[in-house]
Amino acid sequence: MDKNKSILKHNVVEIIDEKSLIKRLASGKKLRVKFGADPTSPDLHLGHIIALDKLRQFQEAGHIIIFLIGDYTARVGDPSGKSKTRPILSEEDIEKNAKTYFDQVGKILDIKKIEIRRNSEWYQKMTLAEVIKIASKFSLSRIVERDDFEKRIKTGSDVRYHEGLYPIMQAYDSVMLKADIEIGGTDQKFNLLAGRIIQRRMDQKPQDIITLPLLIGIDGKKKMSKSLGNYIGVSEDPNEMYGKVMSIRDEMVIDYFKLVTNLEDFEIEEFERDLKLDENPKEIKERLAIEIVTRFHGKKAAEKARERFNLIFAKKLVPEEMPEVEWKLGTCNDLPQLLVDLKFVKSKSEAKRLVAGGGVKIDKTKIEDIEAPICIHDGMVIQVGKRKFLRIKAKK
């Protein structure tokens, strides 16, 4: 069937075990598809979209999507190399995060049909004896093989005992959920495979796993992630979103088309061809930006974002819409002090550097004299750098 074909082919890196998965899909049964969600950061970004799109395919084919909120594992902390012990989230925080999270997920999946579970359901009441029993299903040498552990051990950095527990817990989640399939990024492969091992040893049919490509962040180097700050959030302001897309490297455009838009393959191939033919990449990138902003904010917002973008950066004009601050008129101060007062800049030293470097404009005029007194008037526009604007309004 067509649906199954795209499940197996679209944006997939690897399937283990493919034959088994094909069989499962052909069986006509409702399959249980597990996906782990992190309750520590409720902000969804484009990198998450790949997995959500895959889940949507499953959902549309009538399978059951299980969102596992790792509320208990969050306390352990996914071994990420340097993550310190994470703060323990209160139940309240987790609830709050989950709500924001699923509000965003709702843009892509039918949330009503999702099974939402949390692993505190079983870990909360587990005894040490049980933990030991589960841990006994997994060999230490296998854990140590996980490439990031291996690297850290080799380079002499610190690997804590509990970090090795993380894959085991994630694996046991699959047992508790009786997962038929688990999906995750390629960086999750080890953990996904661990699920298969433990399920098998606990007399379950091992889940099939699908690894998905990772989206490179806007820095062009590393996986998109919140903590690296190289992400484009799905709830981000349309203008911001548009600008961020425009700032990615040309070489990444096709990847972004493939991974985060719903365009048909042939359309993307066309762009690919055009790029090779030396078409101006800007136009194709523009198309990408529109596509992405439209997906999350609608067509109107996307058009507006494009206009604003061209206005500011191509024509170098000042946009109509910008943040505004009410301020008493007639206040006069030197520019650095003013920037600090307006909370536009953290410290006065920083403000001075910016001004001296020619990065600050008032009403389109560059101010380089640190000492020149500036008097505030109604509608005054302050610009720092290329993209930060602030308008001052009279305080009544």
Place this chain on the structure above:
RNA sequence: GGGUCGGUACCGAAGUAGUCAAACGGACCAGACUGUAAAUCUGGUGCCUCACGGCUUCGUAGGUGCAAAUCCUACCCGGCCCA
């Protein structure tokens, strides 16, 4: 537990008594060039001061000394080897 090496700014890393707010690289910010792309180039990146200068900072707490990131003592934390 013993031995040994180490803990420096966002990260990596130099410095081992005065010339240290601390080299260098990455990251980031601003400027130039552009397509807010990349690459490149310039300036900048503790705080306060127009400036002279002052203040806080080199794991933590004390000490020596005119002067400490640098020396001493105790403590905390990490690597490696041995047990």
